[in-house]
Amino acid sequence: MLIEHESGAATNYITRTKALKKLQLPLKDFRRLCILKGIYPHEPLHKKKVNKGTTENRVYYYVKDINFLASEPIINKFRDYKIFLRRLTTAKAKREEDRVKRLYERRPEYQLDTIIFLRRLTTAKAKREEDRVKRLYERRPEYQLDTIVKERYPTFASALRDLDDALCLCFAFAILPHTKIVKASLVAACRRLTAEFNNFIIESHSLTKVFISIKGIYYEAHVMGERLTWIVAHERGVGHVTEVDFSVMATFAEFYSAMLSFVNYRLYQSIGLFYPPQIAYSSSNQKVQSSVDDEEEQEKVYSLARPLAKRPDADNEPMPDIGIAEGEQSELAEGIRDEARRKKLFLNCRFWINREAPKDMLAIIVRSCGGTVSWDNCPGLPYSEDDKRITHHVIDRPLNGNVNINRVYIQPQWVVDSFNMRRRLPIEKYLPGVALPPHLSPFTVDTPGQYVPEERIEQLKELGHDVGALLGEKQPEKKKKKKVVEKSETSGMSVDVGKTHKENKQKKLNEEGHDLKMREMMIAKRYRRVYHKIKRGKKKQAREVNTLKMKRAKLAAESVE
Structure with missing residues (x-):
């Protein structure tokens, strides 16, 4: 015989309070342990069954997850540390200096929580106990994850x-x-x-x-x-x-x-790169220095402006297997072509970045596409601002009187838009001080029925894509060839002049609406809710598209005025 609240869903969940009692941990350590182990609370489907008939808000965990945590060795470290603190407090209260010293020497390694260590360290510093501070630093807990x-x-x-x-x-x-x-x-x-x-x-x-x-x-x-x-x-x-x-x-x-x-x-x-990363030097002896021992070399790695050194056996390593499934050859070929375009986008281009421009973003984009970058106070300056080989100067403020006619002055958005379009865009719209064109997101997927900006339509046209579906244009129907019927002379037949009948559009719309309602009534009850949800979503999307179109028309009218 099954007892209520002791079978089924009620046995699959446990409250956080009971879990703390079972593991014998404080809430702070329990939270940290759950984060490190990837254990999260769950909301039961039937709260009354789990909570013995009440709907009180509580935090629930799976019983199997708590049992999994119960076998974690870190919990033993928590308990050992509590025993250590209790013994240490007792020894200090009795002023047993030798025992206190022995306890510190046999201190258990607490591999996660350093709060108690920092508290002891602060106390020792306040009392100016230099020897104790030194010993605490030597026994500082280390993270082992x-x-x-x-x-x-x-x-x-x-x-x-x-x-x-x-x-x-x-x-x-x-x-x-x-x-x-x-x-x-x-x-x-x-x-x-x-x-x-x-x-x-x-x-x-x-x-x-x-x-x-x-x-x-x-x-x-x-x-x-x-x-x-x-x-x-x-x-x-x-x-x-x-x-x-x-x-x-x-x-x-x-x-x-x-x-x-x-x-x-x-x-x-x-x-085939060294790890930790090392800067590659193109000198006569192919000098390679470590980026770990020298702080200056580490800053060069952080700057993202210098290439990294590769291991001598890098060319002999096989490519990683990415698991290409059948039917994906066309996508793979397109990906290879896209990668080839990205690698050569800024090939043989040298960029100088002004101090107000985002350096990390531009360095990642330009160097990913085959170019080189530099800026003022760059660690290991690749080249200076006066270098005659600079082709592009990225600036995000109006130009002053000093202009070099041998380089192109552009705003940072030109680099991003050119990268997303996989080609170098004309610079006329991106000159310093010029109002920039809209920065379109490459993460959006253009689908029929959604709002697509006019600039995006122009981009797709330049790339050779068909935009008829996005604009809502109906494809012209192909005319079928009619069979030629041979005329045969028949006697005793005549043709009278007939009357033309105009099509009533409103009547046709009413008939279509009536047919749609009849089809909706035939939907099964279990599918009707899903159908109405889809219908409401389409109406909401249409309203949002109309709102965006009205906003754009309003902005266009204000700009004309």
Whole structure:
């Protein structure tokens, strides 16, 4: 006999309070453990069954997930550390100096939480106990997340599929000021890892799309068959943010930085680059210096302006298998042609970037397309502003009197639009001080029925695409050849003059509407809700398109006036 609330869905879930009691952990350590292990709360379908007849709001987890956490070795470290603190407090209360010293020597390694360590360190500094501060630094806890990363991502493809969130968070932490929660070491690690990933994108020519928006700069790249999309904030000063719980975000960034280090190593190995990255020098003796030992060399890697050195055996390595399925030969051929166009887009072009232009974005795009970049105070300056070989000068402010007639002056949007169009656009619309054309997103998919800007229509026409479907034009029907009927003379037949009948359009519309209603009535009840939902979506889309068209017409009328 089944007992109510003790079978079925009620046994699949457990509340957070019960989970804390089962694991014997405080809430803070439980949250951090769940983030590192990838365990998240779940909402049960039937709350009353799970919550014994009540609908009180509670946080639920799967019982199998909590059982999975119960066997995690990190929990034993938590418990050992609690025992250590309890014994240490007892020894200090009894003033047993020898026992306190022995306890510190046998201190368990606490591999995740450093808050207690920092608290002890602050106390020692306040009391000016130099020896104790030195010992605390020597026994500082270290983060060991390698096993958890391998456990959550058993294959490299699974890590690539989850790389979007890691990139977005690491790029965000790379520009944050360090605080009590956001440690300087974490910010430095995120900056190093993101610079390494940007260098890989440049060297592998994997970048496919770029879009500048108010929120930031969106990038898309194809890496080993996976499509990666991430956002990078604009270059500006970031103050102290108080609206975000950085304690949770820092735990995510800590785990993602560990994962990104594994991914970067594998990506560098796949294209034959040294890891950690090293700058390539084109000197007589092919000098290659390490970017780790020298801080100046590390800044050259961060600048993205210098090429990286490759291993001597790089040419002998096989290409990574991306798993091409049958029927994708045409897409593969188009991808190869697109990559060839990207590699040669800015070939033999030398860019000088003014200090107000976004340097990282332009360096990634230009160098991915075969060009070279430089700017003032660039680490390891490739060439100066007076170099006569410079072909393009990127400037984002009105020109002053000093103009070099041997180079082209353009705004940064020209580089992005040319990259998205896969050809060098005319520079007349992108000269300094000129009102720029609309910056269209390459991430949108043009489908019939949606609003498509006129500029996008012109671009598609220039590329040779058929825009009839986007404009709503009906394709002319092919006239069928009528069979020639031989005339036969018949006697006794005559033809009278008839009357022409005009087609009543309103009557025809009424008949079509009546037929549509009749067909709707024949829809089965289980499909009727889905049908009405689709119909409402189409009406909403039509209203949005009309609103955008009216706004454009209004702006056009105001510009004429």
